[in-house]
Amino acid sequence: MLLKLYFSKKASKQKVLNIKMKKFKKNIKDVIIAALLSIAIGLIFMWISTSCFNHSFAHYLWNAGYSLSIGMALFANAIVFSFVEKHFISWIDHPVKSIIIAIAFHLAYSTLVIFFFNWLWFVVLSHYTFVSLLKEEWLIFVGLYLVLIIITAIHYAGSFFKVWREEAIQAEKLKKETIALQYQVMQNQVNPHFLFNSLNVLGTLIDIDTQKAKAFTLKLATFYRSLLQLKDYEIIDIHKEIELVERYVFLQKIRFEGNLNVSIDINESIKGELIPLSLQMLIENAVKHNEISKEKCLNIVIRAQNSTYISVENNINPKFDSGHSNNIGLKNLTERYRYLTGNDVIVEHTHNIFKVSLPIIITEP
Numbered sequence: 001m002l003l004k005l006y007f008s009k010k011a012s013k014q015k016v017l018n019i020k021m022k023k024f025k026k027n028i029k030d031v032i033i034a035a036l037l038s039i040a041i042g043l044i045f046m047w048i049s050t051s052c053f054n055h056s057f058a059h060y061l062w063n064a065g066y067s068l069s070i071g072m073a074l075f076a077n078a079i080v081f082s083f084v085e086k087h088f089i090s091w092i093d094h095p096v097k098s099i100i101i102a103i104a105f106h107l108a109y110s111t112l113v114i115f116f117f118n119w120l121w122f123v124v125l126s127h128y129t130f131v132s133l134l135k136e137e138w139l140i141f142v143g144l145y146l147v148l149i150i151i152t153a154i155h156y157a158g159s160f161f162k163v164w165r166e167e168a169i170q171a172e173k174l175k176k177e178t179i180a181l182q183y184q185v186m187q188n189q190v191n192p193h194f195l196f197n198s199l200n201v202l203g204t205l206i207d208i209d210t211q212k213a214k215a216f217t218l219k220l221a222t223f224y225r226s227l228l229q230l231k232d233y234e235i236i237d238i239h240k241e242i243e244l245v246e247r248y249v250f251l252q253k254i255r256f257e258g259n260l261n262v263s264i265d266i267n268e269s270i271k272g273e274l275i276p277l278s279l280q281m282l283i284e285n286a287v288k289h290n291e292i293s294k295e296k297c298l299n300i301v302i303r304a305q306n307s308t309y310i311s312v313e314n315n316i317n318p319k320f321d322s323g324h325s326n327n328i329g330l331k332n333l334t335e336r337y338r339y340l341t342g343n344d345v346i347v348e349h350t351h352n353i354f355k356v357s358l359p360i361i362i363t364e365p
Contacts, residue, residue, distance in 0.1 A: 031072075038071020039064050045143045070117040070144070077109055114144050170339060201255050216254055223247040227277070235273040235340070235361050238310065242266055245279050245302070252283075256292045265303040266310070272360035274310065275340070278333055282312040282356050285330075291319040305357065309346070313355040330356070337361075 046063050047053060055063075084105050089098045118140065122128040134141070198220055205213035226244050230236060242264060249262045262283070283300060292298045296317040304310055334345040343359035 034072060034075040035068060038067045038075070041071065041147055042067020045140070048143075066117070066121045069121070070113065073113045073117060074110060074144075074147070077106060077113075080109060081105060110145075114141065198251065198255075201251075205254070212254070216251065219247050219250050223251060230276040233276050235363075236276045238266065238270060238272055238274055238360065239268070241274045241276065241279050242302075244277070245283065248280050248283065252287060256298075259292045259294055259297045260287070260300075261297060262300045263302070265301065267304065270304045270307055270360075272307075272362050274358060274361065275333065275336055278358055279310065279312060281333070286312070286314040286354070289318065290314065291317040304360075307360065309357040309359055311355055311357040313353060316352055316354055333358070 042063050043060075046055070081102070084101070088101050118133060119130065122133045123130055202213060202216055202220070205216055223244070226247065230244070245264070249260075253260055253262070279302060286298065286300055290296075290298050298314060298317060300312065300314045302310065302312050330345070330347070337343065337345050337359050340361050341359045345359070346355075346357040348355040348357075
């Protein structure tokens with residue numbers, strides 16, 4: 001066992017090392033490409049501005065050094081911009097604002113680079129005055145800004161399409177997870193055990209209390225109708241979700257009599273949306289995985305927390321024949337809430353309590 005663990009850790013370290021080496025090689029390749037492009041662009045502009053190819057080796061060397069220094073500094077623009085993009089840019093949510101910020105940053109950074117290196121190479125090293133530099137070598141500045149526009153346009157396009165692709169992939173993933181969750185919830189409610197238990201309760205009520213049997217039948221039908229109506233909604237109002245929960249709890253309370261206690265503490269002033277059937281699924285899981293009897297009552301509390309989360313909390317009375325659980329429902333809920341709100345579902349599991357808190361979805365008015 002120890003030998004297996006040793007080789008597993010060694011393989012993991014090797015994998016991390018390979019990833020770092022691959023990233024390092026890519027960075028070196030990018031630097032070489034940027035350097036070659038800088039020199040090539042410098043040569044092209046030198047030939048265009050002088051209309052001559054016959055220059056001394058020293059002149060070519062000077063041009064290569066100048067092009068390399070200013071070109072690499074301009075290409076480094078993308079590295080610095082990644083910080084700005086991470087903290088201030090949102091191409092999908094605020095495209096106009098993002099473009100303004102991006103253009104202002106690139107313009108400020110590139111102008112600083114262009115004037116600094118031209119001052120260094122022409123004024124300091126070649127003894128130009130700054131006025132003569134602007135007068136005699138104005139074509140250099142025009143060329144540098146043209147190159148800047150091309151590089152910036154390519155970078156913007158790349159950044160935008162990268163974000164767009166990630167959004168498309170995430171949306172498709174969410175769609176699949178939504179279908180999977182809807183399927184699981186519907187499967188839980190139409191599976192033979194649920195139908196058997198519901199019909200068994202109904203049969204017992206018919207013999208004991210016909211009025212109660214009628215009420216049970218009506219609630220059961222209403223509950224299934226709600227399931228069918230909500231299956232195509234991505235989000236619903238909190239209080240509509242509570243109505244569905246109350247119908248479900250009514251059916252379960254008749255089944256378990258006084259051994260199931262569900263308390264709902266949601267003020268009418270709480271505003272926002274939830275993913276349909278999410279609260280019901282958490283209650284279903286609590287019922288499925290816990291023993292419910294006179295000796296061991298199941299107590300479930302649903303409450304709002306600071307208008308930001310809705311929590312479902314229950315005591316733990318584990319039963320050994322609750323069936324296999326792969327947690328796909330809770331996993332899908334977590335992914336969907338993270339996508340819709342940017343916040344995670346919070347799961348707290350202690351010796352006595354199991355609690356799941358769902359972030360409230362706030363939609364813009």
